[in-house]
Amino acid sequence: MAQSPTPQITPGKEPFDAIVVGSGAAGGMAAFQLAMAGVKVLLLEAGQMLDSDPTKAYRTMEWPYKDLRRHRLPVGEFALSAAEYRTLDRPYGLTPEMQQYKKVMAYSGNHFTREWIVDEKQHPITGTPYAWVRARVLGGKTNLWGRVSLRFSDLDLKAKTHDGFGEDWPISYADISPYYDKVDTLLGISGTRENIPHLPDGIFQRALKLNCGEVQIQRAIAKMGRRLIPGRAGVTTDGVLNNKYRARCMGRGRCGRGCDLNAAFHSPGALIFPARDSGNLTVRTDSVVSEVLIDDSTNKATGVRVIDRNTRETMDFRGRVVILAASCLESTRLLLNSRSASRPNGAANSSGVVGHYFCEHVMGPGASATIPSRVGTAPTLDDGRPQSTYIVRFRNVTDRHKDFIRGYGFQGASGAAEYPSNAADTPGFGASFKKAVRDGYPARVNYTGFGEVLARKENRVFLDPEVKDAWGIPVLKFDYRFSDNERKMGADMADTAEEMLRAAGATDIKVRRDVLTEGWSIHEMGTARMGTDPRTSVTNSFGQTHDVKNLFVVDGAIFVSASCQNPTWMIMALCWRAMDYVKDEMKRGDL
Ligand SMILES: Cc1cc2nc3c(=O)[nH]c(=O)nc-3n(C[C@H](O)[C@H](O)[C@H](O)COP(=O)(O)OP(=O)(O)OC[C@H]3O[C@@H](n4cnc5c(N)ncnc54)[C@H](O)[C@@H]3O)c2cc1C
Numbered sequence: 380m381a382q383s384p385t386p387q388i389t390p391g392k393e394p395f396d397a398i399v400v401g402s403g404a405a406g407g408m409a410a411f412q413l414a415m416a417g418v419k420v421l422l423l424e425a426g427q428m429l430d431s432d433p434t435k436a437y438r439t440m441e442w443p444y445k446d447l448r449r450h451r452l453p454v455g456e457f458a459l460s461a462a463e464y465r466t467l468d469r470p471y472g473l474t475p476e477m478q479q480y481k482k483v484m485a486y487s488g489n490h491f492t493r494e495w496i497v498d499e500k501q502h503p504i505t506g507t508p509y510a511w512v513r514a515r516v517l518g519g520k521t522n523l524w525g526r527v528s529l530r531f532s533d534l535d536l537k538a539k540t541h542d543g544f545g546e547d548w549p550i551s552y553a554d555i556s557p558y559y560d561k562v563d564t565l566l567g568i569s570g571t572r573e574n575i576p577h578l579p580d581g582i583f584q585r586a587l588k589l590n591c592g593e594v595q596i597q598r599a600i601a602k603m604g605r606r607l608i609p610g611r612a613g614v615t616t617d618g619v620l621n622n623k624y625r626a627r628c629m630g631r632g633r634c635g636r637g638c639d640l641n642a643a644f645h646s647p648g649a650l651i652f653p654a655r656d657s658g659n660l661t662v663r664t665d666s667v668v669s670e671v672l673i674d675d676s677t678n679k680a681t682g683v684r685v686i687d688r689n690t691r692e693t694m695d696f697r698g699r700v701v702i703l704a705a706s707c708l709e710s711t712r713l714l715l716n717s718r719s720a721s722r723p724n725g726a727a728n729s730s731g732v733v734g735h736y737f738c739e740h741v742m743g744p745g746a747s748a749t750i751p752s753r754v755g756t757a758p759t760l761d762d763g764r765p766q767s768t769y770i771v772r773f774r775n776v777t778d779r780h781k782d783f784i785r786g787y788g789f790q791g792a793s794g795a796a797e798y799p800s801n802a803a804d805t806p807g808f809g810a811s812f813k814k815a816v817r818d819g820y821p822a823r824v825n826y827t828g829f830g831e832v833l834a835r836k837e838n839r840v841f842l843d844p845e846v847k848d849a850w851g852i853p854v855l856k857f858d859y860r861f862s863d864n865e866r867k868m869g870a871d872m873a874d875t876a877e878e879m880l881r882a883a884g885a886t887d888i889k890v891r892r893d894v895l896t897e898g899w900s901i902h903e904m905g906t907a908r909m910g911t912d913p914r915t916s917v918t919n920s921f922g923q924t925h926d927v928k929n930l931f932v933v934d935g936a937i938f939v940s941a942s943c944q945n946p947t948w949m950i951m952a953l954c955w956r957a958m959d960y961v962k963d964e965m966k967r968g969d970l
């Protein structure tokens with residue numbers, strides 16, 4: 380199955396039908412939908428190529444003892460922690476304490492992902508603290524994502540109607556639900572049908588089993604009117620049709636460094652390699668797009684400018700349609716950097732809205748505890764799961780909380796995962812220490828809240844006039860902070876996590892009250908939002924920019940609000956819908 384990387388093409392005379400920028404969830408879906416329909420697509424990815432044989436691309440099953448540092452980064456390389464994001468000045472490396480580090484990486488930079496996660500020194504940002512996790516590699520962040528795959532509902536899409544804040548989306552659940560169904564069927568998702576109106580069911584494959592500790596929590600919180608359900612994972616547990624790159628999940632629980640069966644959804648194996656096999660998709664990696672080229676006389680995008688990541692050579696590629704899918708903030712940066720005398724604020728920005736209404740999820744508060752009934756039990760095969768459980772939003776659904784609007788859900792981790800996380804906190808040494816670790820290992824549970832950050836106009840990113848990245852491209856400056864609504868929601872998350880674990884009879888409850896620094900949820904949304912009014916929005920509901928008809932944005936940037944559900948499944952459903960529109964417009968000759 381292994382194929383050598385596609386030779387790096389150089390610009391030719393003929394334009395492509397469509398150019399897609401970025402190869403993550405959004406770019407992969409855009410390229411797949413168009414190429415499978417016969418559209419000639421050029422996919423430009425800033426990062427490196429991945430081998431199409433997943434056992435070569437991902438080091439899923441490598442044991443910690445194979446590596447002297449147990450998968451930690453080598454000396455001289457360093458992954459930023461949450462606390463450092465709060466305290467360090469930007470750009471990175473200018474503060475004395477950071478000078479000692481040759482290389483600085485974000486968040487989950489580790490032995491496995493260090494070639495994928497960006498080095499903050501090459502990719503600085505400025506302004507308010509923000510933990511901006513970026514993966515530059517074919518497939519982007521989908522190679523290491525957490526696979527939590529939840530649908531938005533009308534409670535999210537029509538949130539303004541519900542509580543008066545912000546804007547409603549220009550679409551309702553009825554518009555997007557057929558596309559969620561298509562994404563479920565194409566990619567595979569594991570879950571259970573629960574009939575919860577504000578967390579719609581999907582077309583699920585075999586669900587993950589709850590362990591007895593989780594059932595205990597489920598029963599206890601049901602008495603409080605709250606729902607704990609098996610995690611809905613973007614993983615194929617029964618297998619998918621017509622994709623030779625993917626196999627079904629074997630329940631090994633080692634998915635965070637990339638699944639070498641491609642059972643977990645990763646954009647390369649699920650979308651890009653099959654699309655490339657159609658003969659209609661050309662992939663060029665190491666291609667850092669610096670701007671969209673626009674003919675100001677016709678107001679049409681003509682293509683994009685690329686700086687080769689390695690050679691620094693600059694080249695232009697031509698396309699009839701340009702589709703930005705570089706992730707929310709990178710697509711926004713590209714729009715802002717596509718400037719001319721007649722477009723001093725960038726492309727598709729006559730509204731001045733590009734960069735504003737930045738929103739994400741507030742994360743961190745929650746609690747961990749021991750479930751006594753699992754102490755001393757043996758790990759089971761069901762402990763190796765690609766996800767654990769989800770506690771569904773219960774705030775501001777039918778009632779109104781006195782302190783904050785919108786809501787949050789809890790993502791759980793429980794059971795005997797790869798590494799016994801209780802080892803670090805267990806006192807003692809020798810045989811009794813080992814026994815205590817083994818006994819406690821399957822019994823720990825941990826719940827972390829993910830809450831909606833309000834899309835407020837004053838929360839924004841813009842171009843820093845002074846700082847550039849290693850390729851000479853102006854970087855983003857953040858002016859973004861959580862508000863009281865997020866802080867009060869965070870306080871409630873900590874209280875309710877403790878309350879639920881206590882109700883379930885858990886012991887040794889450790890409550891976390893700190894809201895993690897902005898960005899830590901890795902769910903970026905809203906900076907080129909969709910809408911019907913070109914004065915207050917950047918795109919229509921198909922991601923087509925109001926100002927430049929053949930320029931589309933298809934990632935989280937077009938979200939109107941963040942919901943508390945994870946965004947990736949929604950990004951792909953919206954993208955599929957947008958690509959159906961592009962194909963129709965192409966057929967009609969309007970694009
Ligand atoms: C550890 C982790 C856990 C996560 N868990 C979840 C989860 O459980 N559920 C969930 O829904 N989401 C989760 N996410 C978020 C999820 O990965 C993203 O929502 C999703 O990948 C977004 O897709 P995207 O295509 O917009 O961006 P990405 O996947 O980031 O892809 C963007 C691509 O564009 C490329 N690019 C950027 N700039 C340029 C440029 N100028 N030129 C060319 N190419 C460019 C990048 O290199 C990258 O490959 C998680 C992310 C991480 C890192």
Ligand code: SF4
Nearest residue numbers: 628629631632634638
């Ligand atoms: S648990 Fe499933 S999805 Fe995760 S690494 Fe194993 S096979 Fe892949």
